Amino acid sequence: MASADQRDRTATVVVVGTLDTKGEEIGFARDVLAAQGVDVHLVDVGVMGDPEIEPDTPASAVAEAGGTTLASLREAGDRGEAVEAMGEGAAAIAERLHDGGDLDGILGLGGSGNTSIATAAMRALPVGVPKFMVSTVASGDTEPYVGTRDIAMLYSVADIEGLNQLSRTVIANAALAMVGMVTNDPDVEVPDRPTVGITMFGVTTPCVQTAREWLEAQGYETIVFHATGTGGRAMENLIEEGVIDGVLDVTTTEWADEHVGGVLAAGPDRLDAAGEAGIPQVVSVGALDMVNFGPRDTVPEKFEGRQFHIHNPQVTLMRTTPDENAAIGEIIAGKLNAATGPVSLALPLEGVSMLDADGEDFHDPEADEALFEALRDHLDEDVHLLELDANVNDEEFALAIAEQLDEYMQDRR
Template sequence: MEPEKKTILMLGTFDSKGNEFQYLYEELLRRGVAVMTMDVGVFKPQGHFHVDITSEEVAESGGRLLKDIRARGDRGEAMKYMSLGARSIALSLQKKGIIQGIISMGGGGGTSVAATAMQGLPLGFPKVCISTLASGNTQEYVGTKDIVLFPSIVDICGINRFSRMIMSRAAGAVCGMVELDPIISQNDKPVIAISMFGNSTPCVEKCSKILNEKGFATVIFHATGSGGKAMEDFIVEGNCIACLDITTTEWADEICGGILSAGSTRLDGPGKAHIPHLIVPGCLDMVNFGTMDTVPEKYVIAERKFYNWNPMVTLMRTNEKENEILGKILAEKANESLSPVAFLFPLEGISILDGVNQPFCDWKTDKILFESIRKNVKEGIPIKSVEANLNDDLFAEAAVENLLELMNK
């Protein structure tokens, strides 16, 4: 008995790139997979392959009738509703086990629609998009998911020896991804998410070691903006049982215009997922910029304290006013949570650079941060302090102990 074929969802604007998708369709079939097709174009599809999910169905799933989208003639609006519809349908197909991978291709518009759909799919699900934009700033397209953007090199317009080569290799890539599923260990441990930064690495490494010895697996996210967003999504999707938020530094970048902001929803994930959340104001003493010439002029004029972390990264010490604001934000985030939440303060520095005789050492300003949290947090949320630097073993041990207490509740 032959094994059941894996099914790849081929999504695209079949109206404008029907011939190109015809070639991709044939390349997928040539590799022995089944292909399901979804049309996200607004007009009549081209090509000679069967369309399984029509543009009418996609539009309706996105909240509009296709005839109304056509009548308005607004390209941006059309992309919005087709993106939403494609995302909803793709996720439904994945949850039902109907598809095992997804592939698409396009220029700016096609990539946008495909990426929106792919961002709705879980980590580990094979996602490949051939794109004219794959070599630029891809953050908006990849988001926090493992989307493989395959550079088209030439424009996706016509079939030639170069475009054939790229499409064929991309088809091979997604088919290779679905060929064998990852080996699932029967001994996988419960997962705890932890946020880390260069300035909090010793603390996180120690916490991870202790938790691993206690029978947990730790998944560590680098608090670089995209890392914080990825951790929030990872948590909301139900991938872990608790969050040890050692490094909340992205909020400093959010309020000061730094380059590593994770946005205004940072710290929301654990509450949405109803998991225990220990919040540490780790590395809130710093804002991240690129080289010194990228630092906003207002900070240079104000003669703020700067430190060159490496040739490409300039750190700015947060001041008293900023720490008061940060404390209020962290407290409000904790207040909104429906999960067990608590704070833990390191009284002898909130980063490596905030330690004794270090460039950012300013415990008076740290105290303003701590007091702002205490002032604004609602009654019943535990707050504890440790007479140690964030990166001392004593603090790491206390952090694990406090998290486990929350988990036991």
């Protein structure tokens, strides 16, 4: 994305690749970029051989930035070690170039190895910096490469091995897309108002919609994150980067997956960032009645006999038990107790999701009470506890948590 000052200078695209094996292909991408009037900075992350074309940052410098030397990586001959080290080095180089104003966009070309290295560099850059990866593995599971960053991945269709009518077209398209991103100003408005991060799941959508609309009417910018594991991690990362000023963590369902073993876990650091940053947060227990799996036949055999809800052919939900909820409640209480800023826990006593409402599949007052009781028992006194006789999606509950966060935010101002 072109910055305001970039219009007065030539944009620079950093291209990351293994120049010892993909020099021809990367050279072609460089030429397409240069023909469109952008500067190109080649970063060589090849380990085993000499570069086929001249890099701007040599592989030796990348290895050193990754805490090792090119000679030691060659001597070890361990591909996994080399990919990890060069990924760390490429990330450090990319950050350095970006901080110095010498990186407006980043492009990568390659197979699984360079995809791992180049996307490590991309993940080190802020959201909004154009990131484009042409990869042989882009049609599979891309989560390990994309993580929580805005990385565009383009499947190369054929292997990136030599130039032909197919590879030229794909690489040229990627290069031209990058040119478009770094040379055009989208004129996106960046409002000067406090930003609130909100977590949502399908089964907590009414709550989030009501709270979001109310907060925006009070003058807040809101960013809603889908609590699918990656979404929770993305919010945590943006809190750490200072993008988010307050958190309405309606949907903490990722902790059910983390504790029980579902597919949408956000990791053990979920709920840490806001507390460590000391920013205001209001946390609830949205969708902690469920653990997420893929199609029904992918649910691990150890869970046979449990209560399931088929959300759609690709998503199977499993009801959490009283014991699981009690354990999750203790974990969340510990996270909130560690917060250094104002924090409130909001409990919807009539259900934590759409499916936990009276008459719905997951309505289980005993399991809910186990969760609530564990939270009450383990919360410190300085964590404000808000309990309402409402379902999480009732307007009364949504407005109450939004107003509580607004109170904290106003006090901070």
